[in-house]
Amino acid sequence: MSKPLKQIHLAAHFPGVNNTTVWSDPAAGSHIEFDSFAHFARTAERAKFDFLFLAEGLRLREQGGKIYDLDVVGRPDTFTVLAALAAVTDRLGLTGTINSTFNEPYEVARQFASLDHLSGGRSAWNVVTSWDAFTGENFRRGGFLPQEERYSRAKEFLATANELFDSFGAGEILADQATGTFLRDAKAGAFVHQGQHFDIHGRFNVPRSPQGRPVIFQAGDSDEGREFAASGADAIFSRYAGLAEGRAFYADVKGRLAKYGRRPDQLLILPAATFVLGDTDAEAAELAREVRRQQVSGATALKHLEFVWNRDLSAYDPEGPLPDVDPVVSEEHISRGRAQVRMYRDPVAIAREWRQLAEANKWSIRDLVINTGNRQTFVGAPESVARSINEFVQADASDGFILVPHITPGGLDPFADKVVPLLQEQGVFRADYEGTTLRDHLGLAHPDSGAPAAERAAS
Amino acid sequence: MSSAPDSRDPDHLHLAVALDGTGWHPASWREPVARPGDLFTAGYWADQVAEAERGLLDFVTFEDGLGPQSSRLLEPDDRTDQVRGRLDAVLVAARVAPLTRHIGLVPTVVATHTEPFHISKAIATLDYVSTGRAGLRVRISARPDEAAHFGRRTIGRIEAPDSPDAQELVGDLLDEAADHVEVVRRLWDSWEDDAEIRDRATGRFIDRDKLHYIDFEGRFFSVKGPSITPRPPQGQPLVTALGHRTLPYRLIARQADLGYVTPHDPEQARAIVAEIRAEQEAAGRAGQALHLFGDLLVFLDDSRAAAAARRERLDALAGEPYTGDARIFTGTAAELADLLEEFAAAGLTGFRLRPAVAGHDLPRVSRDLVPELQRRGRFRTAYEADTLRGLLGLARPANRYAAAAATAV
Numbered sequence: 001m002s003k004p005l006k007q008i009h010l011a012a013h014f015p016g017v018n019n020t021t022v023w024s025d026p027a028a029g030s031h032i033e034f035d036s037f038a039h040f041a042r043t044a045e046r047a048k049f050d051f052l053f054l055a056e057g058l059r060l061r062e063q064g065g066k067i068y069d070l071d072v073v074g075r076p077d078t079f080t081v082l083a084a085l086a087a088v089t090d091r092l093g094l095t096g097t098i099n100s101t102f103n104e105p106y107e108v109a110r111q112f113a114s115l116d117h118l119s120g121g122r123s124a125w126n127v128v129t130s131w132d133a134f135t136g137e138n139f140r141r142g143g144f145l146p147q148e149e150r151y152s153r154a155k156e157f158l159a160t161a162n163e164l165f166d167s168f169g170a171g172e173i174l175a176d177q178a179t180g181t182f183l184r185d186a187k188a189g190a191f192v193h194q195g196q197h198f199d200i201h202g203r204f205n206v207p208r209s210p211q212g213r214p215v216i217f218q219a220g221d222s223d224e225g226r227e228f229a230a231s232g233a234d235a236i237f238s239r240y241a242g243l244a245e246g247r248a249f250y251a252d253v254k255g256r257l258a259k260y261g262r263r264p265d266q267l268l269i270l271p272a273a274t275f276v277l278g279d280t281d282a283e284a285a286e287l288a289r290e291v292r293r294q295q296v297s298g299a300t301a302l303k304h305l306e307f308v309w310n311r312d313l314s315a316y317d318p319e320g321p322l323p324d325v326d327p328v329v330s331e332e333h334i335s336r337g338r339a340q341v342r343m344y345r346d347p348v349a350i351a352r353e354w355r356q357l358a359e360a361n362k363w364s365i366r367d368l369v370i371n372t373g374n375r376q377t378f379v380g381a382p383e384s385v386a387r388s389i390n391e392f393v394q395a396d397a398s399d400g401f402i403l404v405p406h407i408t409p410g411g412l413d414p415f416a417d418k419v420v421p422l423l424q425e426q427g428v429f430r431a432d433y434e435g436t437t438l439r440d441h442l443g444l445a446h447p448d449s450g451a452p453a454a455e456r457a458a459s
Numbered sequence: 460m461s462s463a464p465d466s467r468d469p470d471h472l473h474l475a476v477a478l479d480g481t482g483w484h485p486a487s488w489r490e491p492v493a494r495p496g497d498l499f500t501a502g503y504w505a506d507q508v509a510e511a512e513r514g515l516l517d518f519v520t521f522e523d524g525l526g527p528q529s530s531r532l533l534e535p536d537d538r539t540d541q542v543r544g545r546l547d548a549v550l551v552a553a554r555v556a557p558l559t560r561h562i563g564l565v566p567t568v569v570a571t572h573t574e575p576f577h578i579s580k581a582i583a584t585l586d587y588v589s590t591g592r593a594g595l596r597v598r599i600s601a602r603p604d605e606a607a608h609f610g611r612r613t614i615g616r617i618e619a620p621d622s623p624d625a626q627e628l629v630g631d632l633l634d635e636a637a638d639h640v641e642v643v644r645r646l647w648d649s650w651e652d653d654a655e656i657r658d659r660a661t662g663r664f665i666d667r668d669k670l671h672y673i674d675f676e677g678r679f680f681s682v683k684g685p686s687i688t689p690r691p692p693q694g695q696p697l698v699t700a701l702g703h704r705t706l707p708y709r710l711i712a713r714q715a716d717l718g719y720v721t722p723h724d725p726e727q728a729r730a731i732v733a734e735i736r737a738e739q740e741a742a743g744r745a746g747q748a749l750h751l752f753g754d755l756l757v758f759l760d761d762s763r764a765a766a767a768a769r770r771e772r773l774d775a776l777a778g779e780p781y782t783g784d785a786r787i788f789t790g791t792a793a794e795l796a797d798l799l800e801e802f803a804a805a806g807l808t809g810f811r812l813r814p815a816v817a818g819h820d821l822p823r824v825s826r827d828l829v830p831e832l833q834r835r836g837r838f839r840t841a842y843e844a845d846t847l848r849g850l851l852g853l854a855r856p857a858n859r860y861a862a863a864a865a866t867a868v
Contacts, residue, residue: 070663079549080588086554115547139682140574140680180540182540182542202605
């Protein structure tokens with residue numbers, strides 16, 4: 001018997017504050033007005049996507065001691081904009097990135113439980129960690145957390161938040177006007193947590209929400225991050241959108257679940273993916289080249305080279321050859337508030353490799369950054385893109401994708417109009433929502449049930 | 460006197476309603492109109508705010524706290540016969556914002572346990588999603604149990620409110636709240652209005668000279684800035700606070716655009732207004748607009764007897780007479796209009812009404828009191844502005860950093 005086709009999960013990432021987002025395009029709208037968020041969310045819901053995804057950053061990035069000004073700068077508060085989006089959508093899941101370092105469990109648990117109530121069970125939390133004193137300067141506590149403790153804090157933060165969500169059982173609110181009993185149990189919401197990072201007790205004040213707990217996402221890629229996801233997340237926002245690396249990541253993470261007593265279908269793998277559509281594959285390829293040139297201006301190319309060189313390169317010509325000087329190797333980095341720079345563990349070796357690449361291909365600085373940076377994941381006619389996405393998912397390289405359009409707010413519209421119908425025709429993507437909560441869309445069990453909604457319905 | 464705000468019609472009163480669960484009387488949830496089972500749904504709150512907007516009210520406030528409600532002032536109780544539990548007020552306000560068009564939305568935030576950086580961007584975002592109708596009501600928490608929910612500080616139990624220890628604690632919490640508001644306000648200004656330039660020629664999205672570090676350093680915390688959120692539509696969303704005595708009056712005078720006070724008669728109102736105006740002058744804000752609203756808890760019916768009977772019935776259900784900080788009014792809309800006019804003559808610029816039973820008294824405000832005030836020429840007959848500041852006759856403030864930069868040139 002052949003394996004049944006997997007259903008694809010699709011989500012939409014609101015364009016972020018990095019050079020993927022092309023703000024210079026004439027079609028690019030506001031990144032802060034609510035109309036942009038509402039348009040984007042409505043498109044995602046029209047396309048029957050699982051959820052919308054919002055990233056977060058708690059300090060504006062700097063480079064060379066100055067606020068980085070070449071990308072989109074400025075974004076809204078995650079919780080507040082998601083609560084407002086709940087008013088203009090009915091089914092779409094609402095996923096927000098919230099930092100576990102610069103927040104406290106009681107407040108975050110209140111906010112997610114409230115968002116879940118206010119959206120009728122559509123909330124999700126992408127749990128991220130940071131430790132840097134740079135971001136800490138915006139907060140009362142400052143940069144208090146050693147790097148090696150960030151996952152232990154995140155794990156304990158999530159565990160504590162779960163204790164708060166669980167402190168109210170279902171059916172605790174009786175609101176019985178005849179007998180005058182509002183609460184079933186005087187101790188509803190009682191909790192005690194004593195641990196390395198949190199020592200708190202008292203009474204939680206938001207009753208159990210429709211999903212019981214928000215859906216939990218994790219995005220870190222380190223061994224610790226993968227283990228954190230395997231132990232307690234419902235989904236991973238991953239970065240592996242290539243077929244081979246995607247399959248390796250998928251197998252690795254799903255393989256870690258058994259030791260936590262979890263099944264492979266209890267953790268979804270959803271890589272970020274960009275796309276460029278055209279009427280033909282050739283037209284899309286040409287468009288993709290143009291988009292890359294928009295994403296990497298000469299000025300942007302120099303700044304990206306500085307991520308590796310860790311020194312001021314403003315005197316160089318972006319259309320000229322790579323610098324002869326070697327990168328500065330130092331704990332102090334020219335770029336602050338950007339996780340990406342930590343990936344360059346041996347900058348001198350990378351510089352050598354890039355110089356060779358540039359010489360062999362006759363690339364300028366800008367050409368090099370365009371060609372080595374994040375190229376679009378899916379480029380082609382709608383048929384080709386639909387086929388690639390389906391092949392990728394059926395090959396167990398992911399369970400679906402979190403799509404990152406490069407134009408705000410209309411960049412998702414062509415995908416919704418042209419690719420989604422093809423996936424629906426192939427029977428690998430829902431023609432309409434079957435449930436009301438995000439857990440329903442993702443096929444995840446309600447924490448009170450022990451079985452996914454579909455299984456409950458079947459039994 | 461320069462400190463009273465300019466209003467579009469100087470005869471007009473301003474009206475707000477304070478939303479809290481099913482109403483302010485602890486037995487309000489027992490009333491047939493109360494819908495207590497809907498309290499944790501968006502639909503309930505959307506209906507409340509739509510009713511207030513129908514009455515052309517200036518704004519609604521949303522109560523909140525970082526612990527369960529209690530019949531005791533400074534500690535939780537174990538009662539199961541009253542409403543317990545509530546949704547985050549900022550998120551409730553954001554959830555109803557796209558469903559309304561004119562009314563201001565003013566959630567409560569607790570300065571004692573929250574990060575001013577988060578609060579600033581949350582209220583700025585509320586201002587974006589409501590296109591200029593956001594405010595906040597700042598409060599402190601002196602409850603030891605709420606401090607234990609955070610585990611970051613210990614707050615001692617207040618045994619006697621007038622003891623020196625209690626005064627020192629409350630004074631510190633209010634000073635900290637004043638710093639909190641200062642940081643929130645500076646962060647709102649940390650982007651100049653025209654900071655986003657989208658200059659294709661140079662590839663710059665912003666002019667970073669128009670973004671500002673706030674570099675706040677105070678007794679309780681320091682915050683660097685700038686905000687991650689651009690300056691909100693109103694520039695400075697409305698800051699409000701409730702006060703009952705000198706120390707909180709000082710917070711209102713130093714940091715608020717609008718204070719709620721609880722006089723029980725016009726004579727008290729006159730004295731409170733004088734005290735706050737003096738504090739305002741002492742704080743160097745004599746020229747700035749500061750609204751002072753009287754808080755009243757209202758039972759509104761077709762006759763005074765019916766309102767009094769309803770109050771008695773609810774008190775009996777609760778097992779004890781309800782008393783609070785604010786004067787409790789029982790009577791008709793016309794009688795309430797008389798009282799509001801008397802208070803207004805004593806220097807109050809508006810009122811925040813606390814419906815005893817939201818399902819009953821809020822529609823009485825919007826459908827009886829408002830038409831009564833309109834007949835007397837004391838209330839708007841249509842919304843005359845698009846922003847909350849506009850409804851209150853408050854100008855959009857200049858950006859403190861832009862002004863400083865202009866002076867330096």
